[in-house]
Amino acid sequence: MQRIYLDSNATTPMRPEVVAAMMPVFTEDYGNPSSIHWFGQQAKALLDNARQQVARLIHAETSEIVFLSGGTEADNLAIRGIAESQKARGRHIITSRIEHHAVMHTCKDLEKQGYEVSWIGVSSDGLVDPEDVRRAIRPDTILITIMHANNEIGTIQPLEEIGKIAEAADIYFHSDGVQSTGKIPVDVKKLNVDLYSISSHKIHGPKGVGALFIKKGTIAKPQITGGGHERNRRSGTENVPGIVGFGVAAKMAREGLESEMNRVRELRDRLESGLKDRIVRIHINAENAPRLPNTSNIMVDFAEGEGLVISLDLKGVAVSTGSACSSGSLEPSHVLTAIGKTPDEAHGSLRFSLNSTNTAEEIDYVLEVLPQIVDRLRELSPYYKRA
């Protein structure tokens, strides 16, 4: 059976160039970058090169990039690191209600430790209003953490404005950039962020590698202590093969960003308009908000998201639903309920997330099979018959 992958916000295939760059690092350039001998220095040079490639993608200085195990660890280091380094100043944190679990659960954990968190709501389009952030600021606020682009609905937050508010109030500003990096231009200086999380496997690099941008002069208390790697910001021998792959993925993401994303946007638009033409009573969440070019979150009335995902999978198409979190629970998505959807509506949603290896033929195949699947599921729905 032909398999079609439309779940790229979950993870992406590695590019062949990434794999090719990593291979010799396992068997030939396998030194420990902390060693002073030749092998060590070879590995150190590879690490330096990758750091430059990743820094360039987000317009950071190389010294501002800390390599670690992925987006989740980057979020943890940013939030816990600032919470701990600034606790003498205050214990109040501002975040949004649509953050990824890596941010949300970290903030909830800090609440248990005595920090106070303001959870900012979003509009029905999934956007944070910077004025709400300004209003939430208190004399003891130490950190604002608002994601750049949302993983479920793709909305892009007004970070520049929020960054200015944070800067004027002298409060650290972190953003989870895991979904935005490689999909839209990112310039950490323009965004006014002090900390910015990125992950390699979302941009066609290997899994288990990521980076945290930490602006010069910002002190985030290390969460992993040991040999003082990464300039004392994150200990542990660096994952050199993974980081080399991440570097190549970052370089390719930067060089191909505009052309690839234009192509991906065309495919996404072809999918959305095709589905709207063929299926009645479907809605595109955050349709008119600024959003990622690759993401489409669609709500299908009278059809259950899980049923749609499973039926599509049986036809060879991989997508995800907004209704279940990674642990497979049937809780409705906190993102969809935050934009005002009822639990039932949230359960009827599907997320398509594309990458530049997808083709128009793949989209056309989805346009052929999904209307039939929806018809079949709706026939089983008593509510549909009544409506």
Ligand code: PLP
């Ligand atoms: N933040 C966002 C917005 C994400 O979408 C993800 C992954 O889905 C993460 C953080 C976690 O990244 P990682 O899988 O590298 O730990």
